[in-house]
Amino acid sequence: MIRLRSKKLFKRSSSKASGGNGGCSRNGDIQWELRPGGMLVQKRECGEGADEVITVRISTGSSWHEISIGATATFGELKIVVGMVTGLEPREQRLLFKGKEREDGDHLHMVGVRDKDKVLVLEDPAIKERKLMMAMAERQVMSSPCHTIIEV
Numbered sequence: 780m781i782r783l784r785s786k787k788l789f790k791r792s793s794s795k796a797s798g799g800n801g802g803c804s805r806n807g808d809i810q811w812e813l814r815p816g817g818m819l820v821q822k823r824e825c826g827e828g829a830d831e832v833i834t835v836r837i838s839t840g841s842s843w844h845e846i847s848i849g850a851t852a853t854f855g856e857l858k859i860v861v862g863m864v865t866g867l868e869p870r871e872q873r874l875l876f877k878g879k880e881r882e883d884g885d886h887l888h889m890v891g892v893r894d895k896d897k898v899l900v901l902e903d904p905a906i907k908e909r910k911l912m913m914a915m916a917e918r919q920v921m922s923s924p925c926h927t928i929i930e931v
Contacts, residue, residue, distance in 0.1 A: 809821055810822040814889075815851065815886045815889060816886075816889055831849070831850040831851075832847050832848070832849055832850070833847070833848065833849075833850045833887070833892065833893065833894040833895075833896075834846070834847050834894055834895055835847075835848060835857065835887075835892065835895075835896060835897075835898055836895060836896065836897045836898070837861055837864070837865075837897075837898055837900055838897055838898070838899050838900065839865055839900045840901075844861075844864050844865070846860050846861065846864065848860060848887070849887075850887055850888045850892075851886055851887070851888055852886070852887055853883060853884055853885060853886050853887070854874050854881045854882065854883055854884075854885050854886075854887065854890075855869070855883030855884065857874065857887065857898070858872050858874060858883065861874075861900055865900065867900070867902060869883075870903075870906070871902055871903050871906045871907075872900055872901070872902065872903065873900070873901045873902070873903050874898055874899070874900060875898065875899040875900075875901065876890060876891075876892060876896070876898050876899075877890075877891070
C-alpha cells in the first residue's frame with residue numbers, strides 16, 4: 780500500500796498577510812533604499828549596517844585567493860583588495876567575470892556576483908609590455924661602459 784503525504788506549499792503569516800512589516804520598521808512604516816542603479820526599492824533586511832559580505836574566489840592564472848568583500852562593492856574596490864593580495868596595482872589589472880571584462884564602476888551585485896563566485900584577474904598586456912621595455916632599456920644602460928665612468 781502506498782501512502783501519499785500532502786505538503787503545504789505556502790506558509791501564511793498574519794503579519795505579512797495584513798501588510799505587516801516587510802520593510803523592517805517596528806511601527807509599520809515602510810523603509811526604502813536607493814540602489815546603485817538608481818532604483819528605489821523597499822529595504823530587504825533589518826538593521827542599519829546590514830551589508831552582506833560575500834567571498835569571491837580570485838584566480839590569477841597560477842594561484843587562487845579568497846577575498847571577502849561587501850556585495851554592493853564595485854569592481855574598482857575589488858581591484859584595490861586584489862592589489863593588496865597579489866602585488867599588482869589596480870591600473871595593471873583586468874577583472875573578468877563570466878567571460879567579460881568589467882569596468883571599475885560596475886557593482887558586484889548588479890552584475891550578478893554571488894558568494895563563492897570566481898573572478899579571473901589578468902595583467903593588462905599593454906602595461907606588461909611597457910614594463911618589459913623599461914627593464915630592457917635599464918639593462919642596456921647598466922651594461923654600457925660609459926655609465927660606470929659617469930658614476931665616478
